[in-house]
Structure formats: structure tokens, C-alpha cells
Amino acid sequence: MGKIKFVIKRTGAIVPFNPDRITNAIYRAAVAVGGRDKEKAEQLCKQVVAIMEEKFEDGYKPHIEEIQDIIEKVLIENGHAKVAKEFILYREEAAKRRRADSKHFSKPSEFIPWAKVWRSLDWAVSHNLHTVQAINERIRAGEFPHIVHECETFYETQLDTAAEIIKERSDKLKMVFVSGPSSSGKTTTTIKLKQRLNKLGMNFKPLVVDNYFFDLEMHPKDEFGDYDFETPQALDLQMINEHLKLLADGKEVKVPYYDFKLGKRFLNQTPLQLKENEVLLIDSLHGLHPEFSKEISADLKFKLYLEPLLQMKTGDGVYIRWTDLRLIRRMLRDSVHRAYNPEQTLLHWHYVRSSEKRNILPYCNTADYIINTSMSYEVPLYASKLLIDFIEWEKKYKDDPLRIDAYTRATRISKVLQEVEPIADDSPIPGDSVLREFIGGSTLNYH
Incomplete structure (x- = not known):
């Protein structure tokens, strides 16, 4: 020693x-x-x-x-x-x-899409969903199914708008990027957007970006020794750019295959080529990152950014944090689909957050359109699903100097979930809702 x-x-x-x-x-x-x-x-x-x-x-x-x-x-x-x-x-x-x-700066943060936030706040106020107290009153009045309908309609309307804008640009368009931080609802939104655009006569081919990961042994690790999949450098950006350029020019590429069980990438596996009337559809955390598609001119691509931009204040006048919503979403999704303990998600979240602050959020305002994927009704649902766990994590990590981040998040979230009226019955939520991606029970095919 x-x-x-x-x-x-x-x-x-x-x-x-x-x-x-x-x-x-x-x-x-x-x-x-x-x-x-x-x-x-x-x-x-x-x-x-x-x-x-x-x-x-x-x-x-x-x-x-x-x-x-x-x-x-x-x-x-x-x-x-x-x-x-x-x-x-x-x-x-x-x-x-x-x-x-x-500190409180007078200069607005570039990490926040302010125009979209304002529209989302205006919507929340007009539907009396802008405070925890307001939604509690509506829930107690038996309005939960109606709240679900209002939130879903708001989300679907945004999807309609995105589809219309993409269709207007379809003459030149070669690729559509659906981007956003972890658990922002990219998978569901991509499926539903594709359905709309198919009806408008557009045909898509998906490009699974996960296949461009470097071998696991080449990934950087975080401070706790976990492999870091969150950074854009975990992907072979040079190969992605080469393939995107070839595809945009109508040429064939052979997409690699990444085996997550082995942590290895196998090159030249699946042939892919865009026909005259086809557009590439890419769902990726890093779709807006400048290095991701730097070889492709702006008129050939449409960039969509997603984030749950919930506008709801707690009793002490503080807005519920979007990152906390996404943390809970990822906990629920990973426990259902990936056999990943929710506590592990909490402990790893500091690193997810650090990477997205550096590599995702700064580019949100470069998007062609932004969709708010938050559902005001998701907060009451989480109170019934995870409140007890957050209270336990708050106690567990209170005096652990290595887990200050986990303690801070658990304390903040448990306070919010204790304040909101809990809802256990999720039957009013549609089977194709973006929230079903996280709580389970979706009627959509994610494979």
C-alpha cells in the first residue's frame, strides 16, 4: 500500500x-x-x-x-x-x-428549449395540470381518465405536426434522426412517427445505431468501473459517417452486428441500401451530436428532439425535474425488460446525467422540431410504484460519501412522490402510449 x-x-x-x-x-x-x-x-x-x-x-x-x-x-x-x-x-x-x-444567471441556459417549454407551460396551465395541488384536486374529483386523454392528445398532436413538417421536406430528405436523452420515449415515438409517415406515402428503413458500438473492452469506464455506453465515443462515429454518406448517395453498405452478450462487434453483416423513395430512420441518443452526421448536408436530414418537458410545480414552488422523470422511467423499463435492479439504475444515473449534459442537451436547440413526451399523469402513477423504494434509498445512502448523488436524487424524488395523489390502476392508459414503453403493457412491437 x-x-x-x-x-x-x-x-x-x-x-x-x-x-x-x-x-x-x-x-x-x-x-x-x-x-x-x-x-x-x-x-x-x-x-x-x-x-x-x-x-x-x-x-x-x-x-x-x-x-x-x-x-x-x-x-x-x-x-x-x-x-x-x-x-x-x-x-x-x-x-x-x-x-x-x-448560481442564478441572467443568461438563459442553452440546454433548455425555451420556446417549447413556454408552450408546454401554457398547455399545463390551461388544463389545470401545472401544480401538484391542481392535479391532486382533479384526481380526487375522479378525473384521472380524462387527464390521461388530455395528455395523450397533446402528445399525438405534436407527432402530427412533426409528420407534416417531414412530409413537406420529403423531396430532398434522405434521413430522419429521432434523438433525445435516456428514457425520453424515442422508441415509441419512432414507431408512431413511422406509422404516420407511411400513411403519407413515405417509406423508411431503420438503421440500428447500437450495432456501431466498439467492442466492450474498448469502452471507457465510469468512476465505479461500469462500462460507459452513454458517450458518443462509445460508437464508431467514423464508420457511421462513412455509411450515412454512402447511403445518402444511394450506395449499399454492410451494417455491422453488435452482440451485447459477448460485448463484440462483427463487421460487414447486413446489406442496406436506400431505394429512390426510401428514407433512413435513425433512433439514437446522439443523433444531434455534430460528429454523428457531419458528412451529411442539412437539407438531407430532419432532426427530431424528444424530452419529457413536464411543467408542474410542487407545493414549495419548485418545478419537478425532467431528469427525475426519466430516471424513474428507466428504472421501470430496465426492471421489466432488462432484469436490471432499479437501485442499480439510481446508482448509475449520475454518470448518465454527466454524459448527457455534455453530449446531448447542448444540441437540443439545433433540432428541426421538438416533442414534449411528458405525461402529467405519470407522476401519480410513480407514487404507487416506487415511493417506498425511494424512501428506503434515502435512508440507505444518507451517510455514504460515495453515494451523495444517489442520496440527493432519492431525497428529492421521495418528497415529490409523497406529495402527489397516488394512482395504482393504469388501465385508462392506451396500449400504444409512450408511457407503456416504461411501465409495460404496450401493444406496439418494439423489436
Whole structure:
């Protein structure tokens, strides 16, 4: 064992020192600039640790910023200027986000589609669904089925508009991207959009972007050692661009196949070509990321962005966070379809959130159209499904310095779910609702 046993996080929490986190941080920065040499990342980590051992006294607890300063120094001295630049950029962006989270700025956040938010708030106010108190009163008056109808109609109307805009541009269009952060409802929306456009005479071919993942062993990891599938660099962006360009030119490509059980990608598997009247349909987290389709001119693609932009205030005047809705959605979906414990989803969410703040949300305002996929009625449903769990997680992680994020989210969500009137009966929800993607019981075929 070396001199360094503990480190101080930015929160002030003292946690055990784990050199693997240094390796992961270096490797993530390398992956972001096209490098995939894990052994080199491990070697550089050893140099960082050696400098720490030499620089700090026995028993000293370095701050995370001190360690990151040493990482920068080692990267530059070893001739990895590009990786160092990416690492520095990541630090600066993270610091900027922390400042934005802790202060009130007059400048609007670029992460928020303000025009769509305003329209969504206007809709919520006009339907008396803009506060928890208001929806509670309507539920107690026996109006839950009517609330469901109102919310579903709002969502379907947005889909109709998106389909009309796409049809208007169909003469030149070669591809439609359906994008948005985790659990925003991309799968259901893609299916329903395709149904509408088929009726309007448009034909689609899907491109499954998951098949472009690099082999699992080449993925970066998060600070807890979990493989990170959330970053765009987990995908072979160069190959995606090459294939999109060829497809747009009417040429054939051979799409790879990714085996999730083996964590391996097999190249040149499935032939794909667009006929004269066909459009490529792409459902992806990163469809709006500039690197995803940089070779394709804007007039050939339509970019749709989804997010549950719920406009509902709690009793203390705070709006329910969209990220909390998506966290619950993913918990329910993963437990139903992926045998993934909801608690694991909570513990991993900090990393999902970090990646989307950097790689997804900043590009929301580059979309051609935005769909609000929130359903005001989903909050009462979640109260009956997960309230007890969130109360337990709040207790469990209260004094765990490594799980401050999980504790903060559990505390915030349990407070909301305790305030809302719970609904256990989901029978009023249509079988093709976007919410069925998460709570189960969908009549749509997701395969």
C-alpha cells in the first residue's frame, strides 16, 4: 500500500483512494480524441501515482483538483497534448456546469428549449395540470381518465405536426434522426412517427445505431468501473459517417452486428441500401451530436428532439425535474425488460446525467422540431410504484460519501412522490402510449 489512502472530493467528502479512477479518466479523454490504448492509460496512471507518492506526505489527503493537476502535467510531459487538451476542456466544462447549478444567471441556459417549454407551460396551465395541488384536486374529483386523454392528445398532436413538417421536406430528405436523452420515449415515438409517415406515402428503413458500438473492452469506464455506453465515443462515429454518406448517395453498405452478450462487434453483416423513395430512420441518443452526421448536408436530414418537458410545480414552488422523470422511467423499463435492479439504475444515473449534459442537451436547440413526451399523469402513477423504494434509498445512502448523488436524487424524488395523489390502476392508459414503453403493457412491437 502506498502513502495515499484517501482523497477529498469537491463536496468535501473523504473517500478511499482508487488509482483505477485515474486510469479511467485518462482513457476517457483519450477515447474522446480517437485513442483506444488502455495499457498506455495504465502506464500514465502509474506515473501520476508515483508523483503523488513523492509530492505528498504520508497520510496526506489530496484534493481531487490536485490530482487532476498532476494528470494534466503527466499527459503533457509524455507528449499527449491532444489528450491533455481534452482532459482540460472536460474539467473546464464540468466546473462551468457546477457554477451554473449553484448560481442564478441572467443568461438563459442553452440546454433548455425555451420556446417549447413556454408552450408546454401554457398547455399545463390551461388544463389545470401545472401544480401538484391542481392535479391532486382533479384526481380526487375522479378525473384521472380524462387527464390521461388530455395528455395523450397533446402528445399525438405534436407527432402530427412533426409528420407534416417531414412530409413537406420529403423531396430532398434522405434521413430522419429521432434523438433525445435516456428514457425520453424515442422508441415509441419512432414507431408512431413511422406509422404516420407511411400513411403519407413515405417509406423508411431503420438503421440500428447500437450495432456501431466498439467492442466492450474498448469502452471507457465510469468512476465505479461500469462500462460507459452513454458517450458518443462509445460508437464508431467514423464508420457511421462513412455509411450515412454512402447511403445518402444511394450506395449499399454492410451494417455491422453488435452482440451485447459477448460485448463484440462483427463487421460487414447486413446489406442496406436506400431505394429512390426510401428514407433512413435513425433512433439514437446522439443523433444531434455534430460528429454523428457531419458528412451529411442539412437539407438531407430532419432532426427530431424528444424530452419529457413536464411543467408542474410542487407545493414549495419548485418545478419537478425532467431528469427525475426519466430516471424513474428507466428504472421501470430496465426492471421489466432488462432484469436490471432499479437501485442499480439510481446508482448509475449520475454518470448518465454527466454524459448527457455534455453530449446531448447542448444540441437540443439545433433540432428541426421538438416533442414534449411528458405525461402529467405519470407522476401519480410513480407514487404507487416506487415511493417506498425511494424512501428506503434515502435512508440507505444518507451517510455514504460515495453515494451523495444517489442520496440527493432519492431525497428529492421521495418528497415529490409523497406529495402527489397516488394512482395504482393504469388501465385508462392506451396500449400504444409512450408511457407503456416504461411501465409495460404496450401493444406496439418494439423489436
